[in-house]
Amino acid sequence: MKLIQESSKTKIVSNFVVGILAVYGISQKQFRLDEPSLFHKITAEIISPMQQGLTNSKESITSLWENYISIVNTSKENIVLKKEISRLESDLTFMEEMRKENLRLKQLLNYSDELPSERIMAQVVGWDSANEFKVIRLNKGTRHGIKAMSPVITDQGLVGYVYRATENYSDVLTILDQNNRVDIIVERTRTHGIVEGVFNFKCALKYIMRNEPVEVGDKLITAGVGGIYPKGIKVGMITDIARENFGMTLSIEVVPSVDFDKIEEVLVLIPNQQGLQRLLSPTAPVKESKI
Amino acid sequence: MRMRFSEILIAFALSCLLLLGLEVITSSLLPALGWYEYRLTFNVLIILFLAIRLDSPMVPWMILGLQMVHSIFSIEGWALGTLAGLIVMFSANYLKELLQLTSAIMTMITVQLFQIIWFVTVTLIICLKISNFDKFGMILWSFIPGSILLSIISPLIFWVLEKIWKTPTDSGHRGVEI
Numbered sequence: 510m511k512l513i514q515e516s517s518k519t520k521i522v523s524n525f526v527v528g529i530l531a532v533y534g535i536s537q538k539q540f541r542l543d544e545p546s547l548f549h550k551i552t553a554e555i556i557s558p559m560q561q562g563l564t565n566s567k568e569s570i571t572s573l574w575e576n577y578i579s580i581v582n583t584s585k586e587n588i589v590l591k592k593e594i595s596r597l598e599s600d601l602t603f604m605e606e607m608r609k610e611n612l613r614l615k616q617l618l619n620y621s622d623e624l625p626s627e628r629i630m631a632q633v634v635g636w637d638s639a640n641e642f643k644v645i646r647l648n649k650g651t652r653h654g655i656k657a658m659s660p661v662i663t664d665q666g667l668v669g670y671v672y673r674a675t676e677n678y679s680d681v682l683t684i685l686d687q688n689n690r691v692d693i694i695v696e697r698t699r700t701h702g703i704v705e706g707v708f709n710f711k712c713a714l715k716y717i718m719r720n721e722p723v724e725v726g727d728k729l730i731t732a733g734v735g736g737i738y739p740k741g742i743k744v745g746m747i748t749d750i751a752r753e754n755f756g757m758t759l760s761i762e763v764v765p766s767v768d769f770d771k772i773e774e775v776l777v778l779i780p781n782q783q784g785l786q787r788l789l790s791p792t793a794p795v796k797e798s799k800i
Numbered sequence: 801m802r803m804r805f806s807e808i809l810i811a812f813a814l815s816c817l818l819l820l821g822l823e824v825i826t827s828s829l830l831p832a833l834g835w836y837e838y839r840l841t842f843n844v845l846i847i848l849f850l851a852i853r854l855d856s857p858m859v860p861w862m863i864l865g866l867q868m869v870h871s872i873f874s875i876e877g878w879a880l881g882t883l884a885g886l887i888v889m890f891s892a893n894y895l896k897e898l899l900q901l902t903s904a905i906m907t908m909i910t911v912q913l914f915q916i917i918w919f920v921t922v923t924l925i926i927c928l929k930i931s932n933f934d935k936f937g938m939i940l941w942s943f944i945p946g947s948i949l950l951s952i953i954s955p956l957i958f959w960v961l962e963k964i965w966k967t968p969t970d971s972g973h974r975g976v977e978i
Contacts, residue, residue: 519857527860534879
């Protein structure tokens with residue numbers, strides 16, 4: 510009897526202490542910017558190489574699935590022949606992959622030439638494992654010069670900004686995330702608004718007044734206010750406008766210009782001194798920067 | 801069934817390793833294969849097992865430990881899930897006479913019900929944190945497809961966890977004291 514009472518007491522104390530810790534942790538949590546804890550710094554450095562390895566082995570896994578597992582019931586001769594073909598195909602796929610990567614990187618470099626920042630190329634090695642957060646992990650960190658709040662782009666447009674960075678890895682809060690808000694301009698009408706992430710890999714454009722002449726197909730670019738993103742980066746395109754009978758603003762759906770399903774490499778922009786000056790005072794003249 | 805402290809530690813370490821492997825799969829392997837939209841939140845499944853099947857003062861600490869592992873892979877952090885895990889554990893405690901995990905179907909239904917409690921808790925806290933309840937439905941809805949898939953595979957994961965924790969598979973209700 511006494512043993513049961515002791516156990517109940519321990520349970521109550523355990524629940525209470527862990528509950529208090531959890532409430533404290535929630536009160537300290539920031540979903541827009543975070544300084545990684547020592548625990549996160551150490552564990553992320555150990556675990557992230559595994560993620561990188563898995564991401565890099567995508568081709569091998571696809572090849573394994575397509576060329577081996579699905580033909581397990583065919584004849585032996587067929588297996589030998591298909592193995593030979595698959596080896597050649599694998600080589601070809603690898604070469605083709607290299608060609609595509611080369612093309613993508615060239616496009617990325619050409620595009621970023623126009624931006625007044627130092628740039629760091631990084632590979633996407635993983636996605637946030639929780640449903641409600643749209644965060645990608647990159648294989649570069651503070652050791653490579655990446656800082657929190659640095660904007661991240663591809664040749665297609667804006668990806669997001671660096672939420673936190675460890676020595677060799679960094680997490681990027683993409684524009685698909687509900688905690689990320691981007692100040693934008695509608696390219697055609699120069700109307701200002703805010704893009705927010707919503708469910709289903711789409712975004713919403715907010716605070717556009719009902720009388721604004723925006724249309725489906727209008728392109729959105731960053732406005733350059735807010736101190737994170739430089740002006741003029743492609744964000745997305747309006748795909749649907751719901752004109753309700755009530756409210757002062759329009760309900761607008763936006764498809765991001767970046768194809769997040771196929772995102773592999775990104776550029777992290779580290780604003781240099783001139784870039785910072787331009788961010789702080791967009792009208793100031795900018796000297797040619799050597800990147 | 802009583803377990804020695806060292807046995808509990810080993811079983812917990814194995815559970816953490818299982819979670820680690822499953823988190824790597826869900827955060828890297830599945831996206832690499834084109835599965836982007838819905839995440840399989842395995843931390844929820846493992847914590848549900850501990851909350852439903854085990855009866856020990858150490859369970860809250862184990863929930864905290866598993867959430868620490870999860871926080872390596874998600875900006876969600878450890879605190880949200882720990883609180884949700886405690887609430888699920890309390891709910892399971894109150895409903896322990898009704899919980900009969902004797903068949904795969906019952907396991908799936910039970911897991912789905914407790915996942916709903918979990919996600920409602922997490923969504924409420926997120927909405928409170930971002931001060932925007934307009935997104936409640938949207939965030940909650942984003943959990944549903946993944947949670948159904950998770951419920952479907954839950955008998956398999958529970959079977960593995962039963963082997964790790966050496967809990968008798970025929971004990972239908974909660975409260976395997978360790």
